[in-house]
Amino acid sequence: QTNVTVGGLVDVYAGTRQLSGQADRAGVVHSGGMTTSWFGFKGSEDLGGGLKAEFALTGFFQGDTGQSGRGFNGDTLFSRDANVGLAGSFGRVQLGRGLAPNFLPTVLFNPFGDSFGFSPLVVHANTPGSGGWGSGVNAADTGWSNQIIYTTPKLGGLTANVHYQFGEQAGDTGINNVGVNALYFNGPIGLTAFYHDAELSNPVPAVSTTRQKTFMVGGSYDFKVVKAFATWQRNKNELATTEAEVSTDKLYSVGLSAPIGNGNALLAYANTKRDLAAGADTKRNTFSVGYDYFLSKRTDVYGVVMADKVEGFDRETSLGLGIRHRF
Amino acid sequence: QTNVTVGGLVDVYAGTRQLSGQADRAGVVHSGGMTTSWFGFKGSEDLGGGLKAEFALTGFFQGDTGQSGRGFNGDTLFSRDANVGLAGSFGRVQLGRGLAPNFLPTVLFNPFGDSFGFSPLVVHANTPGSGGWGSGVNAADTGWSNQIIYTTPKLGGLTANVHYQFGEQAGDTGINNVGVNALYFNGPIGLTAFYHDAELSNPVPAVSTTRQKTFMVGGSYDFKVVKAFATWQRNKNELATTEAEVSTDKLYSVGLSAPIGNGNALLAYANTKRDLAAGADTKRNTFSVGYDYFLSKRTDVYGVVMADKVEGFDRETSLGLGIRHRF
């Protein structure tokens, strides 16, 4: 079978979970301690003259129950990727469901990567909190449906992506999500930024009552003994109709990754200040420490502790011991 | 892996959609401009003596969102095929979910093939209209569950299929769908016909209050410079209980496909006259013009405009620019 590659990743851990504001601890076997589990199909075809056709059909799943998607209602079978496109010297154009502009700058610029369970930055940016904290900082999901993505060719270590998500609302072509990001890697240096203006939810592009404009920057430097990460972002939410301010989140994160033995020691911290136009302002900070040991290139085992605190609530800890396997 | 083939097709387009009777136009990224996107698993095993075991497990999906199925509730994971059977000199017997008798005669005898987005014949036959038009002309879906299909051996270019779908209703084994079709291809000539008597819906075979009897004929002739298509069908709906007439649809279509450069220019027209036993009669006509350019055998790009008119409403146009990739 030369036209399609079957692949994916299973990541499951045993541990305990308790976020700040939750009344009690739960013993769990959960999916996605380090990376959200996924499976799927990908392929590319050489069309000649440097042109390629490419497709990806990949879906998230829960490695603890076998459930399709990321555990919330409405996630689709191919929730991670469902797109087809053309790539060449001009860059790449993709049609369908794919990454949102916030994804790569977030997961490539913190030591815990795309851990929705334990990365302080990802937990603040993309998952809801407890104790009245409400939704995560970034609106409009980490993947967008009904999208056109244009990716530039790599120019001296720099790549940029332009994202446009159709609202598909009859008679109102102005409702959509737009965003751009940039990624720069050169030797030990990494730099990133993204901007999005988002008003739709996924995968069904329901129109939200709030519209979010977000600007984020991040950087990393590899000192060899340790790699350092830092990010900063501001998310401004306003009423979609009147543009009246609803809230503003300011989120920064710092992290370290140090190669020790056949693995990496990981340390990260995220801090969000939430200013509400109506109601009291609030704060949240979360830090995690872990060790990720590689049994092979494809398989690693890890242990992580995360401590989460929402202002006015106790600091609570979560713990995971897991295995991650790529296929 | 010699026992199973992984394959499929991703077809996504950007454009605008507005059917006659819809108030406004929507900008969209949609799936299935030329062919409904699908993925799945197939295989066959040589049992000796000319006998083969065959299976197919394939499912439709939305290439714009990753959603399983064709976008309506109740579509199953393997909505396209879920069957196993034996094939030999006697023909083929399949058990499970597979094609309905209306499918091949419809999609092989119009220039836009199985385009549920832009083929006038398929749009009339198998998709709902707007402006009070209601459901498409053919009842009982283009695939049937709980089915036994018998396919004859090919006899001088002629193949016939007999379809029987179990109603699975306790104590009433008389409720089911039955149908036959025939396909004849010889040099430039193609001929087809189908008949079905259908009272069940899919995939759960709920019993409908109406029973439909449909007869359809079609033909094609390849003049080399251009290939011509024509179909005609009559769909008669009656109350399942009393056999009182409910409505009769008469649908004809004509089309042309002309090889130009590395692709095909496509032109098609469909016309339906709907006679209602109660209420005013109505008409619908739709035409499409397009060009389908092949980048390779597996990948093509296309542009199509469709203009749809339901009696008493304005003619409205839809437009798509897309890419279709087979894997």
Added chain:
Amino acid sequence: QTNVTVGGLVDVYAGTRQLSGQADRAGVVHSGGMTTSWFGFKGSEDLGGGLKAEFALTGFFQGDTGQSGRGFNGDTLFSRDANVGLAGSFGRVQLGRGLAPNFLPTVLFNPFGDSFGFSPLVVHANTPGSGGWGSGVNAADTGWSNQIIYTTPKLGGLTANVHYQFGEQAGDTGINNVGVNALYFNGPIGLTAFYHDAELSNPVPAVSTTRQKTFMVGGSYDFKVVKAFATWQRNKNELATTEAEVSTDKLYSVGLSAPIGNGNALLAYANTKRDLAAGADTKRNTFSVGYDYFLSKRTDVYGVVMADKVEGFDRETSLGLGIRHRF
């Protein structure tokens, strides 16, 4: 693609179904006459030093409609397996969704194997009856989510499995399912036993109001001309809160499998006595006779008749003629 194997099984039959207590017979095309249809992905990676990483992502489906799962609400995409683990000289540890302790002792110790349609033992143990019979004998499904499984190394034909399913209830880590089983195979002799203490349902581990403690033993002996099977189990249900008795089921089964020609003649009987703490006691017995003919190692065709009787209702028969294909 060396890292993953795509495989599965399609089993579909045509026939009639009527359990004792059902008013009428239904003609059907159904899935899983001999084995529940499934598909999926598996792989293992050699980590050196006798250590292996293993994963399995497999899901049940209905071969007659293409529906995901086993036909009841809440079954997940990978309802059969969603786990990852490590195996070595110490045995195997798996995290995620996998077999329940009741599964292998049940399906390996009756002549109809894992036939949820026609095996008297499996029908009694794991499927609901009609005529007021209610649910099957075993609580908590044949697969458990959120589980840690430890499998011993094979010691002179003996293997044992320890199962622990997390309840994932905040503040109450005592709610969970636990179970053990043992399997012994040596020449013509097979022996098995399982015990479970189960209070959760699957795949979402909702807490049940009843808690079940079950003990089962079974054996088989291969006389070459015929292989004989026998099992006995007692399932005790009590209120989870007060430990007051709710009901006790006593289920025994016997069976024979005889190689005849290129297939096996199959005969089996199961008998359950249900003692209710409140209300009248009741009984159910079921027997099946069948012939399973192998066209190849991968493909067989079968015919089975099953006769089911719940006390106070007529004995009713079901019939299936089907094909089973492994890929």
